[in-house]
Amino acid sequence: VQLEQSGAEVKKPGESLRISCRASGYTFTKFWITWVRQMPGKGLEWMGRIDPTDSFTNYSPSFQGHVSVSVDTSINTAYLQWSSLKASDTAMYYCARVITVAGFYYFDQWGQGTLVTVSS
Amino acid sequence: SYELSQPLSVSVALGQTAIITCGGLNIGVKVVHWYQQKPGQAPVLVMFRDNNRPSGIPERFSGSNSGKTATLTISGAQAGDEADYYCQVWDNKIDVFGGGTKLTVL
Numbered sequence: 401v402q403l404e405q406s407g408a409e410v411k412k413p414g415e416s417l418r419i420s421c422r423a424s425g426y427t428f429t430k431f432w433i434t435w436v437r438q439m440p441g442k443g444l445e446w447m448g449r450i451d452p453t454d455s456f457t458n459y460s461p462s463f464q465g466h467v468s469v470s471v472d473t474s475i476n477t478a479y480l481q482w483s484s485l486k487a488s489d490t491a492m493y494y495c496a497r498v499i500t501v502a503g504f505y506y507f508d509q510w511g512q513g514t515l516v517t518v519s520s
Numbered sequence: 521s522y523e524l525s526q527p528l529s530v531s532v533a534l535g536q537t538a539i540i541t542c543g544g545l546n547i548g549v550k551v552v553h554w555y556q557q558k559p560g561q562a563p564v565l566v567m568f569r570d571n572n573r574p575s576g577i578p579e580r581f582s583g584s585n586s587g588k589t590a591t592l593t594i595s596g597a598q599a600g601d602e603a604d605y606y607c608q609v610w611d612n613k614i615d616v617f618g619g620g621t622k623l624t625v626l
Contacts, residue, residue, distance in 0.1 A: 434615065436563075444555070444563065444606050446615040458613050461521065494562055501569070504610040506553040508574065510562040 403511035421495030432498035524618035542607030
């Protein structure tokens, strides 16, 4: 099982961005994908998750409306997207595979992270 | 929204037992998972469903959850265990992380 994330990005405020998470070694549609933010020197923050089967999503209220997650099952890839970046979006972003058991969720495999820097 | 509280830091002497706590309202009825994150690395799952170790995680890692506190215990702490540790629960369709605990092995 492997989650390979796209490379580091440097963007200006107001620009759009899409980062990716390509899965391999398992059946992509059998597991949700989640996204987690880690701001510099800070802890982990859950952003949202997506079911690759039907693209159903849940978002943290803290991120709802500012980011969107999507998938392309033809290439086993999940995406995290911004339409208008802010300097406060500067962070490391991780994707992770979600294990769902009896109605609760945890994250058993993680990508290596994508560093996003937003600066004018 | 649900909140999890962790001590900012825990120190343990080499070979001794480290206890990292995670508190939350009625956390004993929730299912808690734990992640280890070493500097510059992605998090790694070290405990799931309160007290289950993933394959490859040493037996010195154990977990419990009752009442108001979930606990990750590292028996015989090693230098390689020095890392940040995060607890996580699912609550009302949302996943929540604790603020993280920095474990220092002296």
